[in-house]
Amino acid sequence: MRCKIFFFLNLLFLQALPQKKGQVLLDSLNNLLSTSQKTISFERGNTLNFLGKEYMNESDYTQSMNCFSECLAIAEKLNKEDLRAAAERNMGTIYFYQHDYSKAVQLSTEAYKLFERENNLSQMGLLLKSLGDDFMKMGDSTKSSSYYSTALSIFKKIDDWQGQASVYANQSILCNMDYQHKIELALSAKRIWDVYHSETVLPAINIGNIGVAYLDIVRYDRLHSTKPSSIIPGNRKQLLGLSEKYLTQAINISESNNDIENASYYTGVLAELQAVKNDYKNAYINFRKYQDVTDSIYSQENKNKIAALESKRAIDSKNQEIEYGKLQINNEKRTMWFLAICVGFLTIIGALVFRQSLNRKKTNDTLLRLNKELNEANRLKVKFLAILSHDLRSPVANLFHFLQLQNDKPAFLSENEKAMREKRISDMVKSLLDNMEAMLLWSKGQMEHFMPSFTDLKVEALFEYIKKMFSDNPDIILSFELPANLTLHSDVNFLQTIMYNLTANAVKAVSHSKGPKIVWKAWYDEGKNYLSITDNGSGIHIEKLRGLFEEKNVDSSSHGMGFHIVRDLASSIGCSITYKVEKNNGSTFILCI
Secondary structure, three states: OOOOOOOOOOOOOOOOOOOOOHHHHHHHHHHHHHHOOOOOOHHHHHHHHHHHHHHHHOOOHHHHHHHHHHHHHHHHHHOOHHHHHHHHHHHHHHHHHOOOHHHHHHHHHHHHHHHHHOOOHHHHHHHHHHHHHHHHHOOOHHHHHHHHHHHHHHHHHOOOHHHHHHHHHHHHHHOOOOHHHHHHHHHHHHHHHHHOOOOOOHHHHHHHHHHHHHHHHHHOOOHHHOOOOOOOOOOHHHHHHHHHHHHHHHHHHHHHOOOHHHHHHHHHHHHHHHHHOOOHHHHHHHHHHHHHHHHHHHHHHHHHHHHHHHOOOOOOHHHHHHHHHHHHHHHHHHHHHHHHHHHHHHHHHHHHHHHHHHHHHHHHHHHHHHHHHHHHHHHHHHHHHHHHHHHHHHHHHHHHHHHHHHHHOHHHOOHHHHHHHHHHHHHHHHHHHHHHHHHHHHHHHHOOOOOOOOEEEEHHHHHHHHHHHOOOOOOOEEEEEOOOOOEEEEOHHHHHHHHHHHHHHHHHHHOOOOOOEEEEEEEEEOOEEEEEEEEOOOOOOHHHHHHHOOOOOOOOHHHOHHHHHHHHHHHHOOOEEEEEEOOOOOEEEEEEO
16 A cells, blocks of 8 residues: 655744745855854854755755754754754654664654753654654554654644644554545544645645545455445445545645655556556556656655765766666666566456456356255155155044044944954054154155165065055955065165055055955066056046156145155156056056066
């Protein structure tokens, strides 16, 4: 995140001199020094201090450092702590500009101690603010925040609105990606500077940083994590509009103040904004403006660093040519690195987008598969519950009807008949319990996956199961015909359920017949096993038989639930069913396994 950090300069002007700007004031101060004798005096030291600040305003750090060094020497000889503190504070400012922050901290701390002894709250606040700037540049946000808070309390105590505004502005930078708090603090500083105008570059930088904050929300995709508010719009277009508004204001103010560096910086940011808006033509134009000015500024900064390290007033022309050539090479290298980083950044973004697309496709495929599995599981559960309902209903209904018959006419029964009926009730209950236990045990094994499990089965055991399940119907002749040791390869539970339902339907069919009879047969023919059930009932209506062959949902057994169960289970184990119905002469169903 790119933001300009403020370094607040409280520039005072000599009361004896008129307030002038730029070269005119420099000439006046230099004339004053040249006409006076070069003596060690407070007046000369004070004039050197103000001359150094004017050179610093003009970004001529070589001359500025020379003035402050001479001022510091005079202050130490005269033992003037206030003048010494002012010189050290200003020298710390130059080291800050040259990115030697440890040296800047050292000088600012020494100056603060001197002003603290004099209880000069105004200067103490400024130096605490400067120390906050130094630690911010050094990446120690904890110390920086602490110094800013202390400086702000001092500025509020002495009603220094300019100082308060400068602290608010830099505190906003410490907020990083907390854009709500960041913009609130920056706007607080702006409101102060709108009332208490400042001759420094700080208001323009603050306005520009507001524009940068709005741009960062968009270009770093922070809109989804930033809650919309009265100062932060909820859409991309409005954010870019506010960013462009504040960046343009910052550029205009900087240009009107002849602040070339900041005007160039925010022109470069504006170019980035225009690129985000796909306005590449204007983005290119503004980027070229920014690049041209930046090249010039870098050249000046290089000369200032050399001057600060060597404390020379001038550098000969040959060294200037060498440094200029190095600067050109460095600028070309920086441009190449910048382009390489941009290409790499775009490549990474493209790879991330492609990867996100693949992940989204994979997720969608997984969801479709899971939905399909869920639908299939729901369908199987419905089928399973239908089987339980159908197969338990018939024996329970038989028992209920038998008990009801006994209760309705108990007087017509002799003691022997009562004993026989009680025995039959006991046998029916035992059969029902065995039936329920068998079905529940089977259901327990089928709850997770309702799928058949094929094993070799003896037909004799299957017939014994049917005989046992329908032993409570003594009036019906239930017979079985099968060759010895005939086996089948199928699922025992599925096949038993099919046979049970067919037998139950046959029992209903012969319930009103004379001499009711049901015959189960088994045989082997041409590599296939067959089972058949024949009854001598009145036949089955064709509407009920449709349940064997039509995919149709039903609600109860009175609508052919048994045939639907038979159809579905037979399909699961690969069993085909054929039938033959003769009116008033019974029905035959044949299972081919």
